Amino acid sequence: MKKVFSVCPYCGVGCGIELQVQNGKVIKVLPQKDHPINKGRLCIKGLTLEKFINSPERLKHPLIRKDEQLKKISWDKAINKIAKEFTRIRDTYGKNSIGFFASTKCTNEENYLIQKFARVVIGTNNIDSASRLCHAPTISGLYEILGRSAMTNSYEDLAQADCIIIFGDNPAITQPIGFEKMLECKKHGGKIVTIDVRKTETADKTDNFIQINPNTDIVFVAGLAKTIIEEKLEDKNFIKNRTRGYKEFLKSLEKFDFEKISRIAGVKKEKIKEVALLYAKAEKSAIVFGMGITQCQNGMENVLALADLALLTGNFGREGTGVNPLRGCNNVQGACDVGCLPNVYPGYSSLTEENIKKFGRIWEVKDLPIAKGLTETEIIEAIPERILGLYVIGQNPLLSLPNLNRVEKNFENLEFLVVQDIFLTETAKLANIVLPAACFTEKTGTFTSSERRVQLIRRAANASGEALEDWQIIKLLAEKMEFKDQFDFNSAEEIFKEMKKVIPQYSAITYKKLGKQGIQWPCDKKHPQGKKILFDKDFGPPGTKAIFYPISWVGPETLNHVYPFTLISHRVLEHYNTGTMTRKVDLLNRSKPEALVEISKEDAESLKIKNGEKVKILSPFGEVVIKSKISNRVKKGIIAVPNHYTETRVNKLTGSTLDPVSKIPAFKYCRVIIEKI
Secondary structure: EEEEEEEEEOOOOOOOEEEEEEEEEEEEEEOOOOOOOOOOOOOOOHHHHHHHOOOOOOOOOOOEEOOEEEEEOOOOHHHHHHHHHHHHHHHHHHHHEEEEOOOOOHHHHHOOOOHHHHHHOOOOOOEOOHHOOOOOOHHHHHHHHHHOOOOOHHHHHHOOOOOEEEEEEOOHHHOHHHHHHHHHHHOOOOOOEEEEEEOHHHHHHHOOEOOOOOOOOOHHHHHHHHHHHHOOOOOOOHHHHEEOHHHHHHHHHOOOHHHHHHHHOOHHHHHHHHHHHHHHHHOOEEEEOOHHHHOOHHHHHHHHHHHHHHHHOOOOOOOOEEEOOOOOOOOOOHHHOOOOEEOEEEHHOOHHHHHHHHHHHHOOOOOOOOOOOOOHHHHHHHOOOOOOEEEEEEOOHHHHHHHHHHHOOOOOOOOEEEOOOOOOOOHHHOEEEEEEEEOOOHHHHEEEEOOEEEEEEEEOOOOOOOEOOOHHHHHHHHOOOOOOOOOOOOOOOHHHHHHHHHOOHHHOOOOOHOOOOOOOOOOOOOOOOOOOOOOOOOOOOOOOEEEEEOOOOOOOOOOOOOOOOOEEOOOOOOOOOOOOHHHHHHHHHHHOOOOEEEEEEHHHHHHOOOOOOOEEEEOOEEEEEEEEEEOOOOOOOOOEEOOOOOOHHHHOOOOOOOOOOOOOEOOOOOOEEEEEO
């Protein structure tokens, strides 16, 4: 039996795993004992990885749509068809008539190649990834205020914090191994506070829980900041020496009084003060946050407010401090690092003429696109007026995007859709061409975890049928479209070597150096072994200061008179995202076989709904039928539904409202009606 070290492909923690391989097949998955993050631990999803890897439902051959059915086709014919159709659409409607959805599940090398394909072969910046649906405000907000859009610290050093405040995340469920690291702070007397709309499993295990009203995080943070300033607990030296914009920030707090804060957030002043004093008085305090903060109409403002709070108290540049977004997918961070964003090139290089010329020289091509491209959500809205062709890799937008009824209608109006995946997803079923891709055990490359840890995955098993590695497919298509020289790679490592030339944070990384434990970026001449904690000296180039941003809040349109309930979507331990992988595992399905809507006892009594009865949930955009679960985890007027289930498709209820800057959908504020069936 062969043992191969790799990385779990689920959440952003980046747990090390040991693949046990026999005759080219993964027969068992074990936790890597000497990995710095999981140290011999895995959650239930990680321990059942071989089940989806070896699923008989894996795609094995390219498929083409004929007579409304998907039929087997050869690789040559599939690639020829895609090249012909993409060339026709590009030449007929223009370079920006095709969009690309990269994958936060693919390797850095594969995502680097697809963004290069979009820009070099097609000539468009219409390239985005599923990071748009989870942490786009983090990318926009932290880059704006700090000059970096990543977790400032490490899971390992969060265990050294004296205080951790978790905003809008449920890591006990979404990142159980990462949450174990946080809980270690209790061993030396550290305290953990959970701030959320729903009483989560994380709240059950932390020292304090503050249940706020939906979409009021900014107001609550304003209350924390006002308390800290009133108690004279701000770090005056840090503010003076390492920040700017403080006066404007102070002025922005004037419009918030504690009566207003308590009324809007639904939290008493005494509770706000209790949390503020705990955070400000602790020697080392850390902020951790997730999609409860970002998936909002004011998601970027939420992220800016959290960064303001850390700047106010000087909680940067030391272990157990910082602002730490918990990425949902295994390679959300990496997909952004390598340029799968419509407004920056790899390494977060801005769209300037100087940068475009630099990439043109390295990529040996002229006329690279300089205009900002469309985000995923904007691409969907642009079908079919401006977008006629779409290439989707390792995503299932027919479950993950908001306003699914409209999304499905728009997908049906595409002239040509290509889907590249490991299973025949709901999105793949609508495609003109479906391409079978290798899964993570069948290829070599790198993932970058939430804590900026770049890690190597190694090919361990034979691919399913005729499936190819994603980068190999992209290379075939580029060659067919007459860009052979620009895509002349024979391995993932060769692609990585080119990546290093354009991503400064990765410039000193080598496959050999990554070993079994990986390296945290930045890894460059100044930090040849990587860097665990950001901003210990400067926020960017020497002398650069962080920026305080004024806190602002505009309440959403409530529609209370028509739609009296607020729906929030959430996750369960056993399943992951759209369930493409976990729903193929019998053990996980038996444990959580269906979606249930959590409803408060008070609301259930008012509507005469009994536990387990079916109800209908309606919004302005659609309706779903689902079983009820009477729960103490939600307050009156709020309901909660998990988002993993094809049978429920909860995003039929969510609308197309976006954060104006980051363009993330407002998944966490959806007004609905509940009807007993």
